[in-house]
Amino acid sequence: MIGANILKIKEQIPASVQLIAVSKTKPVEAIQEAYDAGHRAFGENKVQELVSKYEVLPKDIEWHLIGHLQTNKVKYIAPFVHLIHSVDSLKLLETIDKEGRKNNRIVSCLLQFDVTNEETKFGFTPQEGFELLNSDAFKAFTFVRICGIMGMASNTDNEAQIAREFAQLHDCFNMVKDILDEQGKGADCMIRSYGMSGDYQLAIKQQSNMVRVGSAIFGSR
Numbered sequence: 001m002i003g004a005n006i007l008k009i010k011e012q013i014p015a016s017v018q019l020i021a022v023s024k025t026k027p028v029e030a031i032q033e034a035y036d037a038g039h040r041a042f043g044e045n046k047v048q049e050l051v052s053k054y055e056v057l058p059k060d061i062e063w064h065l066i067g068h069l070q071t072n073k074v075k076y077i078a079p080f081v082h083l084i085h086s087v088d089s090l091k092l093l094e095t096i097d098k099e100g101r102k103n104n105r106i107v108s109c110l111l112q113f114d115v116t117n118e119e120t121k122f123g124f125t126p127q128e129g130f131e132l133l134n135s136d137a138f139k140a141f142t143f144v145r146i147c148g149i150m151g152m153a154s155n156t157d158n159e160a161q162i163a164r165e166f167a168q169l170h171d172c173f174n175m176v177k178d179i180l181d182e183q184g185k186g187a188d189c190m191i192r193s194y195g196m197s198g199d200y201q202l203a204i205k206q207q208s209n210m211v212r213v214g215s216a217i218f219g220s221r
């Protein structure tokens with residue numbers, strides 16, 4: 001079932017779009033089933049859950065942290081995490097840089113942007129992202145790599161609104177890419193992580209190239 005769901009989604013999306021299977025709250029057996037179907041990229045929103053799954057599952061899995069990250073937990077994932085999608089403050093990026101240095105490992109990150117008016121969502125405004133990337137503190141980091149942006153649309157049935165918000169996330173991506181290019185750090189900036197079970201097709205129309213899909217693969221939570 002899980003394997004079939006993954007294959008079905010992969011058939012629907014272009015080869016240029018990477019599928020992250022969001023396995024939060026699901027048991028390791030479910031992840032193993034997806035793994036056995038050939039899938040390797042999984043997303044979790046809690047550090048503790050991600051680490052405990054990492055410890056027991058095959059080591060060639062790419063682990064993506066997609067939920068809000070507290071600075072005091074960065075140390076647990078810095079040694080192995082594939083991509084942190086949820087960088088939402090300069091302080092967090094500073095901590096990731098520090099932990100990357102300790103592990104002698106450049107940690108790949110996305111900047112999370114919030115283009116909704118929902119109180120519950122984390123992320124930078126475009127202006128805050130602009131200021132972060134142009135700050136002296138940011139320019140001094142050597143153990144973080146900004147690979148693109150992440151975001152979410154509002155929780156609504158209004159498809160025009162969702163499409164508009166995804167287009168705004170694409171604008172954020174272009175801004176980040178331009179600033180990094182100016183600083184000579186833009187080569188790795190190519191990821192646009194937006195789109196979930198309910199809206200990944202709309203997201204891809206608005207140039208997402210990384211979709212984070214949970215319930216459409218593993219069932220409802």
Ligand SMILES: *Cc1c(COP(=O)(O)O)cnc(C)c1O
Nearest residue numbers: 022045066196197212213214215
């Ligand atoms: C849970 C979650 C998803 C996946 O949501 P589904 O609707 O189950 O596909 C994607 N991104 C983030 C940040 C999440 O927390």
